[in-house]
Amino acid sequence: MSAVTHDAGHTAGHDSPIGPPDPSKHSPDFDVAHHFDTADQQFDAGRMGIWLFLVTEILFFGGLFCAFFIFRSWYLESFVEAHHHLDKVMGAINTMVLIFSSLTMALAVRSAQVNDKKKTVAFLAVTLLCAAAFLVVKYFEYTHKIHEGLLPGKWFAGHGFHTAHPGMFFSVYFMMTGIHGLHVVIGIGLILWILIRANRGEFSQRYYAPVEGVGLYWHLVDLVWIYLFPLLYLVG
Secondary structure (H helix, E strand, O other): OOOOOOOOOOOOOOOOOOOOOOOOOOOOOOOOOOOOOOHHHHHHHHHHHHHHHHHHHHHHHHHHHHHHHHHHHHOHHHHHHHHHHOOHHHHHHHHHHHHHHHHHHHHHHHHHHOOOHHHHHHHHHHHHHHHHHHHHHHHHHHHHHHHOOOOOOOOOOOOOOOOOOOHHHHHHHHHHHHHHHHHHHHHHHHHHHHHHHHHOOOOEOOEOHHHHHHHHHHHHHHHHHHHHHHHHHHHO
């Protein structure tokens, strides 16, 4: 079953309700799945699915933040002392990189909505480069911590600390930033996926749902880091 809607973001059928498809349009013919009645319903269901997934991610990271505050209350002096061993400059650079990438992602979504293929591809490419830059900075930060003997476990040296259990802070630090870094890697894969599709001309003002969905995911990844940076690097 094919359906047409006046809403640009919801349309999943032909270019117009009557007449042949417009050859100037490059997005493929998206049919409504058999378990949906209309393209509007399919679009709204997809968007709801994205938001439900993001809610589970928020709950997941919310649990991690709760763990941070619990351990911080137990080992307050150790957390305050240990956080001074983090590189605030690198953390600030990564924060600015992700904030900028959130802007370029928003511009990519907007460009897809107005059927501007060139800008969509360009903004997605910049977002992809920012994500890669974040991981590069994090790599150098991690290697420096490992070289200083701050990796938790049997590798933890703990030299120069005046409080007990300094390794607790770094256990929380590596766990939270590592999980966030994994989400960045997943985000890179998703951005690359929609970048390839955008370059093929698969998105337009008639169909841009994947770009919007990946954009929402990326904004969440950025938002999590905006909370991580002050808690780990500035407050400790």
